Amino acid sequence: MTVCGHAAPLPDPADAVPRPGGGPGDAALPPGPADTRRFAAASLAAGDPTGWFERLYAQARDGHAVVPWDAPAASVHLREFGLPPGEGRRALVVGCGPGRDAEHLATLGYTVTAFDIAETAIALARERHPGSPVDYRVADLLDPPPAWRRAFDLVLESNNVQALPAGIRARAIGAVGEFVAAGGTLLVLAAAATDTPGEGPPWPLTRAEIDAFAGRGLRPVTVERIPAAGSRLRLRWRAVFTR
Ligand SMILES: C[S@@+](CC[C@H](N)C(=O)[O-])C[C@H]1O[C@@H](n2cnc3c(N)ncnc32)[C@H](O)[C@@H]1O
Numbered sequence: 506m507t508v509c510g511h512a513a514p515l516p517d518p519a520d521a522v523p524r525p526g527g528g529p530g531d532a533a534l535p536p537g538p539a540d541t542r543r544f545a546a547a548s549l550a551a552g553d554p555t556g557w558f559e560r561l562y563a564q565a566r567d568g569h570a571v572v573p574w575d576a577p578a579a580s581v582h583l584r585e586f587g588l589p590p591g592e593g594r595r596a597l598v599v600g601c602g603p604g605r606d607a608e609h610l611a612t613l614g615y616t617v618t619a620f621d622i623a624e625t626a627i628a629l630a631r632e633r634h635p636g637s638p639v640d641y642r643v644a645d646l647l648d649p650p651p652a653w654r655r656a657f658d659l660v661l662e663s664n665n666v667q668a669l670p671a672g673i674r675a676r677a678i679g680a681v682g683e684f685v686a687a688g689g690t691l692l693v694l695a696a697a698a699t700d701t702p703g704e705g706p707p708w709p710l711t712r713a714e715i716d717a718f719a720g721r722g723l724r725p726v727t728v729e730r731i732p733a734a735g736s737r738l739r740l741r742w743r744a745v746f747t748r
Contacts, residue, residue, distance in 0.1 A: 540561060540570040540571055540573075541561065541573055541706060542706070544561045544570070545557050548560070549670055554670050554673055555645075555673075558621075558622060558623040558668075559622070559623040559625055559626075561623075562625035562629070566625055572602070574602060574664060575603055578605060579605045579609030580605070582663070582694045582741065582743065583606050583663060583694060584609065586743065591610065591613045591615030592614050593615075594615055594616065594658035594659060595615070595618070595656065595657045595658050595659070595686075596610045596616065596657060596658065596659040597617075597656075597657040597659070598610065598661045598663075599646060599660065599665055599681055599684075600620075600621055600622075600662075600664070601620060601621050601627075601630065601641070602626050602629075602630070603626055603629040603630045604629075604630035604637070604639060606663055607619035607630070607641070608637060608639060610659070610661065615659060616638075617638070618640045618642065618657070619639050619641050619642070620642040620643065620644040620646075620649075621643065621644075622644070622646070623643075627642065627643045646665070646677055646680050647676055647677065647680060649680065649683075649684070653684055654683055655683065655684070655687065655748070656684065656686055657685060657686055658688070658689045658690065659689060659690050659691075659692070660681065660682075660689065660690070661692050662691065662692070662694070662695075662718075663693075664695060666695065667696050667709055667710055668706045668707055668708075669706075669708075678714060679721070682719075682720070682721055682746070683721070685723060685748045686748065688747070688748065690746070690747050691718060691723065691745070692743075692745055693742060693745075693746070694742070695709070695715070695742045696710065696733070696736075696738040696740070696741055697710060697740035699738075707738070709738055710742055712728075712730075715728055718744065718746055719746055722748050723747070724747060724748075726746060726747050727743075727744065727745045728742070728744045729743045731743055
């Protein structure tokens with residue numbers, strides 16, 4: 506599949522970075538970021554690196570927290586990438602949350618499967634997009650359905666690996682690549698690590714981590730580090746791989 510050129514990036518509100526101190530009761534700052542770090546820290550301390558996603562979505566659904574990446578519009582980085590029409594090709598959206606990017610790919614004509622480990626995120630996706638052609642599934646990137654192996658013409662990994670701690674990132678990166686069919690495309694959109702690391706999540710990806718998506722038959726097509734205007738995370742990766 507051929508991918509098109511793309512214009513200069515714009516800020517994406519959903520990619521906004523948590524600001525220290527932002528939390529319920531802090532009138533000056535939005536509550537989402539502090540919630541995220543509080544939920545993640547408790548989960549990691551308990552040895553459960555992904556359990557906090559479900560707890561955060563469930564608390565947010567009940568009005569007790571905010572999911573900072575839960576924006577109505579698809580990622581601006583995805584929209585500006587300039588994907589070609591899907592023409593029925595099979596796309597997989599990793600860590601789809603409530604479905605903003607999955608719905609965008611469906612409008613482009615892809616036959617979309619989208620999954621998330623958080624049941625509440627998938628329930629929200631189905632609720633918010635009644636009649637959607639997207640096949641929303643609860644699944645774990647680290648233990649995916651075997652039928653998804655090398656089954657998709659387009660795989661989108663946007664902002665997920667950066668939310669996972671060091672101990673499981675290599676496995677997650679390898680698992681993402683295994684979804685790409687022969688001749689297929691993997692698009693990775695992520696915050697890029699700089700020499701001034703901040704508190705996570707998110708933990709921006711290093712160049713070595715981006716390069717690690719290649720291998721096992723996947724090879725890089727383009728790897729770009731681009732400015733992320735409007736975000737404390739100043740740089741982003743936009744990387745394309747093919748098999
Ligand atoms: C930072 S959010 C990004 C969501 C979405 N990609 C976006 O950009 O709006 C990370 C998402 O990955 C999901 N996730 C985390 N670990 C996962 C796993 N092991 N398998 C599937 N989804 C996972 C979370 O529930 C969450 O929805």
